[in-house]
Amino acid sequence: MELSSESSIGIFDSGLGGLTVMKAIQQLLPGENLVYLGDTAHFPYGSKNPNLILEYSIQNISFLLQQNIKAIVLACHTVCSYAWDALQKRFDLPLIGVQLPTIEEVVRRSPKGKIVILGTKGTILSKRYTLLLKQRLPSVEILSIPFQILVHLLEEGYIEHSLISSIIAEHLSHLKDVEIDMVILGCTHFPLVEREIRNCFTNATHILDPGVLCAEAIKKELIQKNLLNFTTSTPLRRFFVSEDREQFHLLGGRFLGYPIEEVRVMGSPL
């Protein structure tokens, strides 16, 4: 397939979460055309079994490939944890995930103390972050903390809500007196509550947003492949879901930072 710089970057996640990655991409690469797919019919991936996650990911990528795409972003840590290798083998255009750029950044910063990974149940159960980090930094101590309920609360719109800070503070209270060097926001929903998570750690703790690191990796990949979009026309932003367009439309803007004009259901007529 001949890839063109004016083609879009395709992004997918199981719901709204990946929109935080899309936000980071458009901040770094404002000229790029972007297509987002929220596989809302199968939300959440974070508590699904690995076979299903792979199956849904293949469906999502196959759909995005029909949208004139030059690269695919796996904007979901659970997908990266379970399906990365299989998807890499199956598809021959550039795939960029949220996980490997994060591993690179952690290594680059050579952490002096403990690392916390916050993720969905699936991401944590997969132990993929731990495995990849331990390969590069054998002596680092990693605390993996599943926080599935936070995904549900944010997906349902409990954003900037007093209950959220209470739930986060309580969930992380056992870390209060532990010295933590870095925290990986290992679920695409979590950058929305970075401030509340920040409050649970000391000022010396680095909070890593994999969406931002993923955006940098995309830029690097597109430069390398000579696929950066230098046209000056207004970039396209297209949004698809597999079901429940209304909820996505209603809440998407809060994840993305601007209102979403149109959301279409995959497979429905234009």
Place this chain on the structure above:
Amino acid sequence: MELSSESSIGIFDSGLGGLTVMKAIQQLLPGENLVYLGDTAHFPYGSKNPNLILEYSIQNISFLLQQNIKAIVLACHTVCSYAWDALQKRFDLPLIGVQLPTIEEVVRRSPKGKIVILGTKGTILSKRYTLLLKQRLPSVEILSIPFQILVHLLEEGYIEHSLISSIIAEHLSHLKDVEIDMVILGCTHFPLVEREIRNCFTNATHILDPGVLCAEAIKKELIQKNLLNFTTSTPLRRFFVSEDREQFHLLGGRFLGYPIEEVRVMGSPL
């Protein structure tokens, strides 16, 4: 198929919620053998599409039928809302749901004022409660309120937790000055927080627990079919899940009122 009074009653739901129905059944019918299936791999049904809910329900019933069963309890309002008619046509042993006994009880009480139905997103979107009630009580005013996040919080073990009462109070705050005659706890998780829901209404409001009404309907059905179990041996209580035995084991007792000894994964060897 020849049904025997010593056979078990099979009960299923998508997760832990149906255990509140099981609890009501064993309180009313302590001599019955019970088999519970939590289809945890597909939790939650409340936000799934109707075709999937029917497919999973057929799988669940087919599994339960292998366990020497005399009746099946659909301990899930979303299943009753979307799949009741199709399941009734497909299977020829007694099926008892949580919805129709509730409709009968509401009609029997001939409500003078408004009725609130609290349910999952699916149960409310289906409009099935409203339709069935309107057929019998055309002039009654019904307020249908989806409360999906409460299902997730309870399934994750946020039971008797201070955050739960805040979330419930906030979610129902718009009803504070509305005169409500009855509230239907239209999700099997909600009887766990009956007290917190009670606090949002006046003393004159009746709170209906469909699990209790379902248990009464089962008793009636078994008497009518001459299938009540009068043996005095210790009744069997068996528990199956489709995945994540540990979480079910850990939290099931809080739904059921006593610790669960053994949980098995469907299809795994004895």
